[in-house]
Amino acid sequence: MALDTADTGLDFDPDALRERYRLERDRRLRPEANDQYVEVKGDFSHYVDDPYVEPGFTRAALTDTVDVVIIGGGFGGLMAGAQLRKAGADTIRIIEKGGDFGGTWYWNRYPGAQCDVEAYIYLPLLEETGFLPKEKYSYAPEILAHARRIGEHFDLYKDACFQTQISELRWLEDEKLWLVTTNRDDRMKARFVIMSNGPLNRPKLPGIPGIDRYKGHSFHTSRWDYGYTGGDTTGNLDKLADKRVAIIGTGATGIQCVSHLGRHAKQLYVFQRTPSSVDLRGNRPTDPAWAKSLTPGWQKRRMDNFNLLVSGLPQDEDQVQDGWTDIIRNLSAMVPARLADGAAMTMEELERQVELADFRKMNQIRARVDEVVKDPKTAEALKPWYRQFCKRPTFNDDYLPTFNRPNVQLIDTLGRGVDSVTETGLVFDGVEYEVDCIIFATGFEVGTAYTRRAGFEVYGVGGQTLTDHWTSGMKTLHGFYSHGFPNCFHLGITQNALTVNFPHMLDEQVQHVAALIQEASDRQARTIEPTVDGESGWVRTVRESPQANLQFRRDCTPGYYNGEGTAGSGAGIFEQLYGPGPVAFYDLVRDWRAAGTFDGLAIA
Numbered sequence: 001m002a003l004d005t006a007d008t009g010l011d012f013d014p015d016a017l018r019e020r021y022r023l024e025r026d027r028r029l030r031p032e033a034n035d036q037y038v039e040v041k042g043d044f045s046h047y048v049d050d051p052y053v054e055p056g057f058t059r060a061a062l063t064d065t066v067d068v069v070i071i072g073g074g075f076g077g078l079m080a081g082a083q084l085r086k087a088g089a090d091t092i093r094i095i096e097k098g099g100d101f102g103g104t105w106y107w108n109r110y111p112g113a114q115c116d117v118e119a120y121i122y123l124p125l126l127e128e129t130g131f132l133p134k135e136k137y138s139y140a141p142e143i144l145a146h147a148r149r150i151g152e153h154f155d156l157y158k159d160a161c162f163q164t165q166i167s168e169l170r171w172l173e174d175e176k177l178w179l180v181t182t183n184r185d186d187r188m189k190a191r192f193v194i195m196s197n198g199p200l201n202r203p204k205l206p207g208i209p210g211i212d213r214y215k216g217h218s219f220h221t222s223r224w225d226y227g228y229t230g231g232d233t234t235g236n237l238d239k240l241a242d243k244r245v246a247i248i249g250t251g252a253t254g255i256q257c258v259s260h261l262g263r264h265a266k267q268l269y270v271f272q273r274t275p276s277s278v279d280l281r282g283n284r285p286t287d288p289a290w291a292k293s294l295t296p297g298w299q300k301r302r303m304d305n306f307n308l309l310v311s312g313l314p315q316d317e318d319q320v321q322d323g324w325t326d327i328i329r330n331l332s333a334m335v336p337a338r339l340a341d342g343a344a345m346t347m348e349e350l351e352r353q354v355e356l357a358d359f360r361k362m363n364q365i366r367a368r369v370d371e372v373v374k375d376p377k378t379a380e381a382l383k384p385w386y387r388q389f390c391k392r393p394t395f396n397d398d399y400l401p402t403f404n405r406p407n408v409q410l411i412d413t414l415g416r417g418v419d420s421v422t423e424t425g426l427v428f429d430g431v432e433y434e435v436d437c438i439i440f441a442t443g444f445e446v447g448t449a450y451t452r453r454a455g456f457e458v459y460g461v462g463g464q465t466l467t468d469h470w471t472s473g474m475k476t477l478h479g480f481y482s483h484g485f486p487n488c489f490h491l492g493i494t495q496n497a498l499t500v501n502f503p504h505m506l507d508e509q510v511q512h513v514a515a516l517i518q519e520a521s522d523r524q525a526r527t528i529e530p531t532v533d534g535e536s537g538w539v540r541t542v543r544e545s546p547q548a549n550l551q552f553r554r555d556c557t558p559g560y561y562n563g564e565g566t567a568g569s570g571a572g573i574f575e576q577l578y579g580p581g582p583v584a585f586y587d588l589v590r591d592w593r594a595a596g597t598f599d600g601l602a603i604a
């Protein structure tokens with residue numbers, strides 16, 4: 001093996017790895033990019049029916065006026081509700097499509113569902129609600145229960161409209177209010193609207209030829225059909241004992257539910273297009289001594305420590321110490337050693353060191369597959385060949401051993417995907433796999449129009465639609481609001497900065513929105529709206545800010561992180577973000593608020 005001579009002590013060939021990564025990416029690039037997926041509507045709409053509620057729910061239509069309508073009862077909506085409640089907002093209404101609070105954790109109840117961000121930093125408002133998770137990594141029921149706990153603690157249930165879908169939002173210029181209409185015939189009005197629809201809320205299906213022909217049972221993982229499989233989110237899928245099951249998709253969701261399917265199905269086929277990186281989970285119960293040692297403000301300090309580390313800013317301590325911070329830890333260990341030579345590290349050298357740390361990490365991940373999976377051909381097929389953060393890294397101790405079971409077969413589609421669907425099964429490479437059930441672990445829409453994912457249109461001043469306003473990409477000030485859409489705030493991924501710990505990002509956003517609502521109230525102002533210049537200035541800042549890791553994303557295997565291989569086109573989840581990253585973004589927004597001049601925003 002030709003080793004890179006500039007590096008001493010390397011037991012791998014960086015050039016060979018770069019070449020392998022390039023080949024694996026190229027064989028997966030598809031000209032249709034995001035259009036390879038079919039929209040879940042029409043004949044496919046049953047894939048998004050809510051399996052967790054009883055049919056027949058009705059309630060009286062609402063026609064009153066409230067201070068704030070929050071759209072979405074996930075953590076964003078709950079945190080906004082909690083913050084507004086603390087600030088003394090009189091009337092809040094939370095409108096949620098599902099039958100309860102929880103958002104993504106309401107929908108994703110598939111067996112094995114678990115959060116792979118540490119529970120002590122992921123579950124919001126732990127100190128306020130007096131709760132400490134049972135384990136370092138929470139399973140879905142604990143997270144869903146915590147969402148409900150927040151709802152109860154902050155008395156938000158009385159303000160919630162569940163099983164309700166917004167039909168449209170319309171700005172009433174004369175009244176300076178939003179008219180909110182819903183599928184429950186509501187025509188309520190609100191002074192402010194906070195949209196917290198969630199970034200991965202709309203399930204997507206692969207556009208495999210014949211997908212509409214299949215006559216067996218099928219469902220998407222975010223609407224798990226326990227009536228068919230038996231069991232619950234902890235497993236015990238006893239009704240699958242005589243069933244042949246296919247699962248399509250081996251992303252973070254597939255990785256978590258495959259072991260349960262393997263344990264219970266008569267036969268399981270796992271259709272893989274790209275393998276995930278699967279690292280050790282190593283979950284453990286919460287240490288009571290550690291719990292006792294916590295002092296007020298601990299959760300925020302821990303969240304900040306994690307965020308700084310995963311943003312690449314080395315810290316004296318790593319409080320979370322897990323797979324997310326691992327790669328940064330490796331890197332920090334390397335950098336001082338280099339600087340000790342007396343040489344300043346150039347950006348190129350730093351990038352090179354990061355890449356080497358990444359190669360090492362992925363070599364470990366691949367070696368682990370060989371250690372666990374007995375059949376060498378299957379093991380080889382399960383190895384990911386890309387840089388760790390090209391796709392969502394996963395952590396699971398049961399996934400790989402599942403492939404040692406005699407009833408489980410990996411169908412490696414070599415980056416191509418399933419060839420076709422027939423009335424009775426799936427076809428790859430001329431072989432038909434007949435199955436009783438197909439489970440789609442194929443993820444969620446990213447990069448489609450915001451209003452399509454939200455499921456409703458927003459009509460601003462003069463009837464202008466948000467779809468039109470954002471037709472060539474989002475246009476906001478700091479990601480929160482747009483010109484022509486007064487008093488309408490966005491939470492989530494909108495021209496701001498994304499971090500691994502999503503609720504941390506929501507927390508920063510909620511503080512901002514609540515502070516501005518307070519400001520408007522103090523001034524007895526009726527509207528908050530960015531000026532034309534304020535909005536265009538921010539759009540320019542975002543578009544011109546060095547796009548974080550653009551080349552990195554271009555080199556990555558396709559997926560929703562890079563717009564299915566179109567990095568730079570605006571379709572990936574990391575596009576249209578503030579390049580310098582979350583730490584810089586939170587500082588910027590806090591400083592902007594603290595300055596008190598609210599540049600670019602009209603509060604009138």
Ligand code: NDP
Pocket residue numbers: 114115116117200206207208248249250251252253254256271272273274392413416417418441442443444558559560
């Ligand atoms: P993903 O989009 O990550 O994965 C979809 C899977 O479907 C991929 O493996 C994809 O392959 C595969 N696929 C798509 N089309 C085809 C096809 N035609 N033939 C075969 N396979 C196909 O969705 P997930 O639901 O797994 O995860 C979505 C996100 O949700 C995660 O990235 C994560 O952010 C979040 N999540 C978080 C969890 C947590 O622990 N916090 C747990 C679960 C999800 P390919 O890779 O080739 O595109």
